Amino acid sequence: MTESLAITKLSDLANPTRFMALVARLVPWLAAITALLFAVGLYLSFKTEGDYQQGDTVRIMYVHVPAAWLAMMCYTIMALSAIGTLVWRHPLADVSHKAAAPLGAAFTLLALITGSLWGKPMWGTWWTWGDARLTSVFILFLMYLGLIALNRAIDDPSRAARVAAVLILVGFVNIPIIKFSVEWWNTLHQKSSVLRLDGPTIDPEFLRPLLVMALAFTLLFFTLHLLAMRNEILRRRVAAQRRMSARIASRGDAA
Amino acid sequence: MKYAFYVFTSYGVAGVMTLCLIAWVWLDGRARRQELAELEASGFRRRSSRPAPETPDEMGGETTA
Numbered sequence: 001m002t003e004s005l006a007i008t009k010l011s012d013l014a015n016p017t018r019f020m021a022l023v024a025r026l027v028p029w030l031a032a033i034t035a036l037l038f039a040v041g042l043y044l045s046f047k048t049e050g051d052y053q054q055g056d057t058v059r060i061m062y063v064h065v066p067a068a069w070l071a072m073m074c075y076t077i078m079a080l081s082a083i084g085t086l087v088w089r090h091p092l093a094d095v096s097h098k099a100a101a102p103l104g105a106a107f108t109l110l111a112l113i114t115g116s117l118w119g120k121p122m123w124g125t126w127w128t129w130g131d132a133r134l135t136s137v138f139i140l141f142l143m144y145l146g147l148i149a150l151n152r153a154i155d156d157p158s159r160a161a162r163v164a165a166v167l168i169l170v171g172f173v174n175i176p177i178i179k180f181s182v183e184w185w186n187t188l189h190q191k192s193s194v195l196r197l198d199g200p201t202i203d204p205e206f207l208r209p210l211l212v213m214a215l216a217f218t219l220l221f222f223t224l225h226l227l228a229m230r231n232e233i234l235r236r237r238v239a240a241q242r243r244m245s246a247r248i249a250s251r252g253d254a255a
Numbered sequence: 256m257k258y259a260f261y262v263f264t265s266y267g268v269a270g271v272m273t274l275c276l277i278a279w280v281w282l283d284g285r286a287r288r289q290e291l292a293e294l295e296a297s298g299f300r301r302r303s304s305r306p307a308p309e310t311p312d313e314m315g316g317e318t319t320a
Contacts, residue, residue, distance in 0.1 A: 055257050055258060056256045056257055056258055056259070056262050057258045057261060057262060059262050059265075059266075060261065060262055060265040063265050063266060063269045064265070067269070102279075103276065106272055106275075106276055109272070110268065110269055110272050113265075113268050114265045114268065114269065117261045117264055117265045117268075118261065118265070120261065121258045121261050220273065224276055224277070224280055227280040227281075227284060228280055228283075230284065231280065231283045231284045231287055234284065234287035234288060234290075234291060235287050237291060238287060238290045238291055238294065241291070241294050242294070245294070245297075
């Protein structure tokens with residue numbers, strides 16, 4: 001990395017070339033720490049005791065809960081990026097929420113599938129439409145798919161970003177609904193047991209693998225998000241160069 | 256292990272999905288870099304990666320001793 005590409009203040013990230021240099025430097029470290037955390041997390045997930053009621057199905061929680069957290073965290077990051085798009089017209093913000101949508105969809109789908117795989121042996125059903133938590137997370141999944149489709153439907157990336165940003169901010173209303181659905185309505189899904197004002201209510205035996213896996217999944221998300229953003233910047237560079245070479249070629253033909 | 260099917264299917268799905276995301280990001284990046292390399296090979300360069308304009312010295316301007 002050359003001296004001129006060094007990031008000395010936050011506003012330097014506004015320059016996509018500097019951002020790409022930062023990604024190249026950060027990603028190997030992030031990927032290595034993620035792999036290490038997954039190794040420790042998976043070891044703890046299968047080494048720790050089963051629950052006296054849930055038995056070994058408690059191990060599903062070490063994947064399900066981090067996936068569900070990421071589903072909501074990803075949308076929150078997209079909402080912050082959407083503000084960046086609408087208020088500052090920042091191209092990196094456009095790239096950020098576009099790149100995050102497929103990742104959010106994947107983690108939401110993972111939360112839904114693993115929740116279903118836990119629900120069948122514990123609740124006796126794969127799915128129930130009457131549960132506010134399940135239904136609101138399913139709506140989140142559909143919103144991610146809608147945003148991916150919208151980004152693909154509009155050719156002009158900055159126009160697509162503005163339309164998507166409005167939709168993301170409108171859809172953000174679903175995040176508190178998901179979070180508080182278990183308090184507001186009588187749901188089959190259990191109430192919060194980790195992120196509570198009075199502290200976690202679960203035993204450290206389960207909390208330890210859960211937190212390590214949550215950290216591993218979070219770092220996995222940031223690694224993938226940075227790489228997906230880099231890919232989107234490259235895609236835009238290719239498109240811009242193709243447009244310019246077509247313009248030069250047509251000028252040459254006219255001459 | 257009781258309920259082994261549900262536990263291992265959950266971890267299996269998580270593993271496959273993670274590998275798919277890594278593969279997608281990696282292959283997409285490789286394809287985009289290849290496209291950029293092809294464009295550069297055909298003689299097209301980004302404005303920012305073109306050589307800087309020549310300095311006065313090289314253009315025969317005044318030099319300081």
